[in-house]
Amino acid sequence: MTADVAVLGAGMHPWGKWGRSFVEYGTAAARAALADAGVAWRDIGSIVGADTVRGGYPGYVAGATFAKALGWQGARVASVYAACASGAQAIATARAQILSGLADVVLVVGADAAPKGFFRPAGGDRPDDPDWLRFRLLGATNPAYFGLYARRRMAVHGDTLEDFAQVKVKNAAAGALNPLARYRKRVTAEEVAASAVVADPLRLLDICATSDGGAALVLSSMEFARRHGAPDPVRIRAVSTVTPRFPNTVLDLPDIATDSAAAVAPPAGPFRPSIARAAYEEAGTGPEDLSLAEVYDLSTALELQWYEDLGLCEEGEAAKLLREGATAPGGRIPVNPSGGLASFGEAVPAQAIAQVCELTWQLRGTAGERQVADARVGITANQGLFGHGSSVIAVR
Numbered sequence: 001m002t003a004d005v006a007v008l009g010a011g012m013h014p015w016g017k018w019g020r021s022f023v024e025y026g027t028a029a030a031r032a033a034l035a036d037a038g039v040a041w042r043d044i045g046s047i048v049g050a051d052t053v054r055g056g057y058p059g060y061v062a063g064a065t066f067a068k069a070l071g072w073q074g075a076r077v078a079s080v081y082a083a084c085a086s087g088a089q090a091i092a093t094a095r096a097q098i099l100s101g102l103a104d105v106v107l108v109v110g111a112d113a114a115p116k117g118f119f120r121p122a123g124g125d126r127p128d129d130p131d132w133l134r135f136r137l138l139g140a141t142n143p144a145y146f147g148l149y150a151r152r153r154m155a156v157h158g159d160t161l162e163d164f165a166q167v168k169v170k171n172a173a174a175g176a177l178n179p180l181a182r183y184r185k186r187v188t189a190e191e192v193a194a195s196a197v198v199a200d201p202l203r204l205l206d207i208c209a210t211s212d213g214g215a216a217l218v219l220s221s222m223e224f225a226r227r228h229g230a231p232d233p234v235r236i237r238a239v240s241t242v243t244p245r246f247p248n249t250v251l252d253l254p255d256i257a258t259d260s261a262a263a264v265a266p267p268a269g270p271f272r273p274s275i276a277r278a279a280y281e282e283a284g285t286g287p288e289d290l291s292l293a294e295v296y297d298l299s300t301a302l303e304l305q306w307y308e309d310l311g312l313c314e315e316g317e318a319a320k321l322l323r324e325g326a327t328a329p330g331g332r333i334p335v336n337p338s339g340g341l342a343s344f345g346e347a348v349p350a351q352a353i354a355q356v357c358e359l360t361w362q363l364r365g366t367a368g369e370r371q372v373a374d375a376r377v378g379i380t381a382n383q384g385l386f387g388h389g390s391s392v393i394a395v396r
Contacts, residue, residue, distance in 0.1 A: 002282060004235035005098050006225035007394065009037025009218035010357040013111065015182040015211045015344040022055050025214030026062070026111030027069045029350070033107065037218035038228070044218075045103035046076035048094045050086035050110030050349035053122050062349065066109045076103060084296065084382055085241070086110060087215065087352030088390030092239045094219050104224040110349035111214030118142055119210065119346075131254035131385055138256055142298070143207050145253050147199030150301035152250075154201065157316040159304060161201055163323070165192035167300035168205050170328050171336050175343025177369040182211050183343045206300045211345030215353035217360075234363045236356070238283035238393040244271040254385055272309040275389035276381060280311075283393040287311035290333055291375040292362055294355035296382035297340040306381055307335065329370065337362065337370050355380035356392055363396035 011032025013025040026049075034041055047070075049062030058065040063079040076097070082089040087110045094106040118141040126132040134140045153159040169189055175181040187205060195204040225233050245267040248255070252271070269277070280286050287310055295310070297303035307318035312326075312333055321327060327335040338344070338358040341351065359378035361367045380392045 002238070003099055004222055004237055005095050006220045006222055006230065006233040006235055007217060007356070007360045008039060008105070008220050008225060008228065008230060008233060009033040009035070010360040011036055011216045012180050012354055012357055013214035014180045015213035015347060018212045020113065020212070022052055022111040022113040022212070022214070023058065023065055023069050025113070025212060026066050026109045026216065029111065029214035029216040030066060030070060030107060030109045033216035033218050039105060039218055041070050042073050044073075044075050044105055044107045046078070046094065046097050046106040048078045048080060048090045048106060048108050050090040050108070050353065051079050051081040052112045052349045053081070054113060054115065062109070082388040083384030083386070084346070084348055085352060085384030085388035085390040086349040087354070088239065088380070088382065088392055089241060089388070091217065091219070091236070091353065091356060091392060092241050092390075095236060095239055098219060098221050105218065105220040107216065107218055108353060109214070109216045110353045112347040112349050113212045114210035114345070114347060116210065130256065134254050134256045140256070142253065143199040143202065146207060146299035146302060147202050149305065150201050150299065153301050153304060157319065159301065159319045161193065162189060163304065163319040164202070164206050164300040165189040166322055167297070167303050168192050168342055170322075171297065171340045171342035174329060174337050174370055175339025178339045178343065181339045181343040182209070182345050202299055202301065208298055208341035209345035211347050213344065213347035213350050213354070215350040215357050217353055217356060234360045234394055234396050236392060237285070237395050238279040238391075240275050240279035240282065240389070240391040242274055242278045242389060243387040245274070271387070271389060272305070272383065273311070275383070275391045276310045276379065279379065279391040279393050283395075285377060285393065289377050290379055292334045292337055292359070292372045292378045294336055294338060294358050294378065294380045295340070296351075297336060297342055298346070300342070303335065303340070310379060310381060329372070334372050337367070337372055352380065352382050352390060355382065356394060359392070359394040363394060
């Protein structure tokens, strides 16, 4: 186990399609987090920005971009890119600075202004880039992979279209209670089934949108938190950023072929379960201790996969857990009480930070109508390209 770091402040810019610069969204989130923490920007010792590939050089140097927007004051700076895991990698960088003594209090910021429609790789010819190749060789957008995941669950575990629809119904109901969410409308299973097929078997309402938005956290050492008058803050106890082990036997973004296991025995477990397992080991806790989870629901089928990968149930039992109501508000282990990406959409650098914002508000008991009763331990999980996985465990 490593030492805890305190979450002094959490802030977000509402998700939507606002048509403005990502800098505006991140700056608004940062100021909200600073106000929540009661910390002045001039007192921040370091700023870590989660990068976006859609903002030119300012996006690729997000740490300095947000530092400039807030007003140069001499803080340390770092910029991190790990696709959808960028926010968690930024949190990991900030935590390392705090635990090493390089900074007492750190601001973490991520924001994006996403394009309409499906994500595509950055421009230019890059034949050594598997993300570029899967578009050029296969024409495989992200939803094509989501559809393959769904088909695999249907074939291996017997999941149904109705199961996938119920994930959306659950998350839309939670999002309807979240003033920061982009989509705040409940839906029915019939509406999910009637929406357009995007990547069979997934419908439009099974897949998350692309969005604009921002999120920020103020993290500090426990000593700084006590001096600051916060003797019992929400604490980050673990951050897992592990990579896969050879050979990989399950097709995953952006790969277009699996590693062969013909001559090498597969690892003890697939990649995604190893992400949570590392977090549990570091935190000295387990799935039985969780109060809630915020997971990376790019599609409804993928949320079900995370139930198993986090150890909330045995392999193949995710749909059963859903049907029992265990992952719904008031259930044994609510999943995505924020509404998830189903309600927010993807603002890539911000989403893993936003997950920790939700844990913070839930563990403080300030989540309003979507509050999970007696929340004490929460976990996040998400995954970026090229073996970037992440999980954060927060406690109160």
